[in-house]
Amino acid sequence: MSEFQSLLQPLDLGFTQARSRVVMGSMHTGLEERKGGWERQAEFFRQRAEGGVGIIVTGGIGPNEEGAVFRGGSILASSDEVAQHRIVTDAVHSVPGALICMQILHAGRYAYGGLGVAPSAIPAPINPMPPRELDEEGIEKQIQDFVRCASLAKEAGYDGVEIMGSEGYFINQFIAKRTNHRDDRWGGSYENRIRLPLEIVRRVRDAVGPEFILIYRLSMLDLVEDGSTWEEIVQLGKALEEVGVTIINTGIGWHEARVPTIATSVPRAAFAEVTARMKQHLSVPLITTNRINDPSVADAIIAEGKADMVSMARPMLADAEFVRKAAEGRADEINTCIGCNQACLDHTFGGGEVSCLVNPYACNETKLIDQPLTEKKRIAVVGAGPAGLAAATTAAKRGHDVTLFDADDKIGGQFNIAKQIPGKEEFYETLRYFRVMLEKTGVNVRLNTRVSAADLTDFDEVMLATGISPRTPDIPGIQDSDKVLSYLDVLKHKTPVGQRVAVIGAGGIGFDVSEYLTHGDTTPSQNVEEFMREWGVDLTVSTPGGLAEAQVERSPREVFLLQRKTSKVGAGLGKTTGWIHRTTLKNKGVKMMNGVSYDRIDEKGLHISVNGEAKLLEVDHIVVCAGQEPNRELQQALLDAGVSVHLIGGADKAAELDAKRAIKQGTELAAAI
Ligand SMILES: Cc1cc2nc3c(=O)[nH]c(=O)nc-3n(C[C@H](O)[C@H](O)[C@H](O)COP(=O)(O)O)c2cc1C
Ligand code: SF4
Numbered sequence: 001m002s003e004f005q006s007l008l009q010p011l012d013l014g015f016t017q018a019r020s021r022v023v024m025g026s027m028h029t030g031l032e033e034r035k036g037g038w039e040r041q042a043e044f045f046r047q048r049a050e051g052g053v054g055i056i057v058t059g060g061i062g063p064n065e066e067g068a069v070f071r072g073g074s075i076l077a078s079s080d081e082v083a084q085h086r087i088v089t090d091a092v093h094s095v096p097g098a099l100i101c102m103q104i105l106h107a108g109r110y111a112y113g114g115l116g117v118a119p120s121a122i123p124a125p126i127n128p129m130p131p132r133e134l135d136e137e138g139i140e141k142q143i144q145d146f147v148r149c150a151s152l153a154k155e156a157g158y159d160g161v162e163i164m165g166s167e168g169y170f171i172n173q174f175i176a177k178r179t180n181h182r183d184d185r186w187g188g189s190y191e192n193r194i195r196l197p198l199e200i201v202r203r204v205r206d207a208v209g210p211e212f213i214l215i216y217r218l219s220m221l222d223l224v225e226d227g228s229t230w231e232e233i234v235q236l237g238k239a240l241e242e243v244g245v246t247i248i249n250t251g252i253g254w255h256e257a258r259v260p261t262i263a264t265s266v267p268r269a270a271f272a273e274v275t276a277r278m279k280q281h282l283s284v285p286l287i288t289t290n291r292i293n294d295p296s297v298a299d300a301i302i303a304e305g306k307a308d309m310v311s312m313a314r315p316m317l318a319d320a321e322f323v324r325k326a327a328e329g330r331a332d333e334i335n336t337c338i339g340c341n342q343a344c345l346d347h348t349f350g351g352g353e354v355s356c357l358v359n360p361y362a363c364n365e366t367k368l369i370d371q372p373l374t375e376k377k378r379i380a381v382v383g384a385g386p387a388g389l390a391a392a393t394t395a396a397k398r399g400h401d402v403t404l405f406d407a408d409d410k411i412g413g414q415f416n417i418a419k420q421i422p423g424k425e426e427f428y429e430t431l432r433y434f435r436v437m438l439e440k441t442g443v444n445v446r447l448n449t450r451v452s453a454a455d456l457t458d459f460d461e462v463m464l465a466t467g468i469s470p471r472t473p474d475i476p477g478i479q480d481s482d483k484v485l486s487y488l489d490v491l492k493h494k495t496p497v498g499q500r501v502a503v504i505g506a507g508g509i510g511f512d513v514s515e516y517l518t519h520g521d522t523t524p525s526q527n528v529e530e531f532m533r534e535w536g537v538d539l540t541v542s543t544p545g546g547l548a549e550a551q552v553e554r555s556p557r558e559v560f561l562l563q564r565k566t567s568k569v570g571a572g573l574g575k576t577t578g579w580i581h582r583t584t585l586k587n588k589g590v591k592m593m594n595g596v597s598y599d600r601i602d603e604k605g606l607h608i609s610v611n612g613e614a615k616l617l618e619v620d621h622i623v624v625c626a627g628q629e630p631n632r633e634l635q636q637a638l639l640d641a642g643v644s645v646h647l648i649g650g651a652d653k654a655a656e657l658d659a660k661r662a663i664k665q666g667t668e669l670a671a672a673i
Helices: 037-050 079-093 136-155 170-175 195-208 230-242 272-279 295-303 314-318 322-327 345-349 386-397 414-418 427-441 487-491 508-519 528-535 578-588 633-640 659-672
Strands: 022-024 055-061 099-104 160-165 213-221 247-252 286-288 309-312 378-382 401-405 444-446 461-464 468-470 484-486 500-504 558-562 591-593 596-602 605-610 613-617 621-624 628-630 644-647
Touching: 037 055, 037 079, 055 160, 079 099, 079 136, 099 136, 099 213, 136 160, 136 195, 160 170, 160 195, 160 247, 170 195, 195 213, 195 230, 213 230, 213 272, 230 247, 230 272, 247 272, 247 309, 272 286, 295 309, 309 314, 314 322, 378 386, 386 401, 386 427, 386 461, 386 659, 414 427, 414 487, 414 659, 461 633, 461 659, 484 487, 487 508, 487 621, 500 508, 500 605, 508 558, 508 578, 558 578, 578 591, 633 644
Parallel strands: 022 055, 022 309, 055 099, 099 160, 160 213, 213 247, 247 286, 286 309, 378 401, 378 461, 401 444, 461 644, 484 621, 500 558, 500 621, 558 591
Antiparallel strands: 468 628, 596 605, 605 613
16 A cells, blocks of 8 residues: 555546546646647656646646737637647547646736736736736627637547636736726726636636536735735635636746745745645635645645645656656655756746756657667766766666766765755755666666776776866966865865855856855755745735745855856846845845956955956955866777767766756767667
């Protein structure tokens, strides 16, 4: 019997049954708009159905052109578009018991491309294009388009729809005073502002009949000024039950909210309490969501009655077999979502295709395929960092005879550095996953072993994943000063660092080092209460929107984070996470400076010029995070010996430490070799 009985039990919905309590949360993958994308999505979703998900929810699909998130974004507005959805629903239904619902998402004022419509013509802070205010007729059209979209989804074979009522999109814009300044029957009183969602749900239910799943994603915590109060949200929840929803899903935070809601620094299941509070008021099943990436955490939520189902969106990118592994007592084999957003949300916001940093197969199920083995080879992988681990486990899984060497006494390479940064503890999970997979795939792991080219000449293939060394920039005095440390000295060798520190280089590592130096070891970053206090969140929603005064402790250490470029400090960080790191450091009191020239280092400190003005930073230490050089000393000797050599990860491109590229490159090479 599995240890996750609560999570794995079915849920009876009256006219149908979900096989487990796991919902695959909605994710726009970017495949919706790609040529051949529907076939790719079909296989993507089929694998998650095969993996045991109870209900799959697709990424948001617009009910009409003006509701699409961007111009040309996927919509379901006519019978012409039904056939492509059929490819997906047929694939999912080839798995007995699998259910799939299509999310209807109307972007309202979040629509990029100039077609946006909204209750009032108030531009969103995250979208320069102002929306057009709808008149009575325009509102009626939007409602009819929702109804048509739901009917077409039924025709396309979906088991239900999810109506997106949260995250600050169209419906949410009607509900909140912040975005609804109307004085007709669609604005003013709360009853008027919730008329739109209730009208949509009522009319969709009439159109699709009683035996069709109707999920409503309810914003239970807006996290913006002039959002809803708790009493109002409960009132809407009750009214939604009356007009015929089957299930209510939880929505947390508008997109324009300045509180992280899904980043890795958000503690696991941080917002489940909000759903739990709502459960006291409603009788339809409730889904909770956000940063639930582990079967024990999900199981406890169901067992404790906090929710009836648990939505996991990104964890299903990270591992299609999440539920099956949990059911079969193989939870230690789950490839855990680390909440980094680097290959999922960042890609979506950049207009690209979604995948996953820890699982490059995600959304590439029809493209990245482990080739059947034609010839078993002896493969040496040198370096057990992200690239080497991915390559070794993938090659061994296919049946090759793989030996993995590392000079260190443990696997992980740069992951070992990343995991100790506050808010990046999830990297422990990636290491656990690889450790288990090395064992299961039978890789011969040789730690504490520094190999020479001569040790490798018997192998058929050698993959050099030997990583990088920090680069030392050319600054007068840098070689002679005992104030200068590399980021490895600080993060790996734990060299003591003084109270006043300059960090040279504001890329990912410069930010990590600054976070490490200002948090110290004292902040428990996976503590929910601490997180809510730091970001000013009131989970009881006693204020409209649930915002409270943020209580941030400045660091006693004085840190200067410096970059040469004149662009915004940290401009190269992830699209969806850069602002979080900047805000965190600002709150800690870190002084960020751009356009800096480094003049010299002496016993007084670091001499710099900013806009032509000379300054002295009287610091105890200067931590250099100014790029790295590839370690590829073995390459030439191996080539000379006639060995087939492949460079992967940092040894190939050292410009920036990039686990996403490293894992993808290692996997792709090993899947085909
Ligand atoms: C790439 C990506 C696309 C998303 N697209 C949607 C969407 O179309 N509709 C929606 O309601 N939520 C969307 N979300 C939010 C997820 O449904 C979910 O709320 C969020 O990822 C937090 O849950 P998780 O920690 O389980 O991933 C998206 C999230 C990601 C990462
Ligand atoms: S890219 Fe990162 S956040 Fe996105 S699914 Fe993968 S591990 Fe999770």
